[in-house]
Amino acid sequence: MSGLYNLDLKLQGYPGFVQLDILDYLATGMLRSQAVVSFVLERELPSESFSLVAEEDSGDLRKEETQETLHRITKLVNETLASEGTYSATSLSAEDVLAAIDSGKSEGGPRGRHWVLDPIDGTKGPSKVMHLGANGRNALLGKLSSLPSVYVLLDPKGDHTAVCPSPASWTYPKPHLVEGFLRGDQYAIALALLDEGKVVLGVLACPNLSLVPIGGHDLPYSHDKLGCLFFAQVGAGTDVQSLDGSPPIKVHVSDIDTPEEASFFESFEAAHSLHDLSSSIAKKLGVKAPPVRIDSQAKYGALSRGDGAIYLRFPHKGYREKIWDHAAGSIVVTEAGGVVTDAAGNPLDFSKGRYLDLDAGIIVTNTKLMPLLLKAVRESLNERASSL
Secondary structure (H helix, E strand, O other), rough: OOOOOOOOOOOOOOEEEEEOOOOOOOHHHHHHHHHHHOOOHHHHOOOOOOEEEEEEOOOOOOOOOHHHHHHHHHHHHHHHHHHOOOOOOOOOOOHHHHHHHOOOOOOOOOOOOEEEEEEEEEEEEOOOOEEEOOOHHHHHHHHHHHHOOEEEEEEEOEEEEEEEOOOOOOOOOOEEEEHHHHHOOOEEEEEEEEEEEEEEEEEEEEEEEEEEOOOOOOEEEEEEEEEEHHHEEEOOEEEEEEOOOOOOOOOOOOOOOOHHHOOEEOOOOOOOOHHHHHHHHHHHHHOOOOEEEEOOOOOHHHHHHHOEEEEEEEOOOOOOHHHHOOOHHHHHOOOOEEEEEOOOOOOOOOOOOOOOHHHEEEEEEEOOHHHHHHHHHHHHHHHHHHHH
């Protein structure tokens, strides 16, 4: 929905802070996104038993000290629904909004149909500190040109910046930080449908992804146009169109069969994936191009249209992958002719609830490169294990 990512900007000063008094702040945006998607799905599918597996819940919003935030979210949800026309006569109460958010508490599983939502993919948890150097204050203001409303606390040196939801506290909304959003880079709203544990439909809205592929392949779009909508249905392939509704175009993964010619995606932040392990794998394959590091499931979308040939994700030990971080992206790639597996070559299993049980990591490529990639992954993992 366009209302989820069209934000009006207004910059103001605030004692001790840089206040970005924009339409809403990020945590509000995530909860608004989940409430709107949940409400629309349930309204449009009245005959089905509705099940949604989603990232957020309303727990903190039900506290006395967060009622102002709840009021703000309720107002924004109603404004978003009204902007779409179809639901212009709808007015949700605060309780309606809380209920819509909490519709995402389903555990999923191998039976029935379950929608899977990441309301804004590309987030990092609370108390994120950014190191911006001596010119941190000015750099931050330059980067925040498209962020929803947050308060930014600067230390006396001006080179450490903490993002929080209000000058009064660090309690709630949690200061989630869409890091790709903050850098003007990538984030996504990701929705998928599971049927008997299998992903059968996926949609990725990537507002900051150019319609011109990262690899420079030609598509009939303006080179300065941002905003891609990828959608895939099992057996029907993958399409992409602009967020303003241009005609969809079928996409296909890269057909490169020589590793030396391949480029690969990985997470922007080293905290999200082991960059050194990815580097070892790329070296064994003979990949010459440097990694393309971007946030969120936008990587799946970019790879589905051939922007790169490989995506490597190896989280740090102890991290459990959530199904909403991969469900939509995986079918967008597989329906475009790609392959998505764990590090051992097993298909991702979305039937076990809210988490994926994986062997070490996730690898994505085309059918031609997968045997070579699996071999390089296996060798690099064995070397890493023996060195520990």
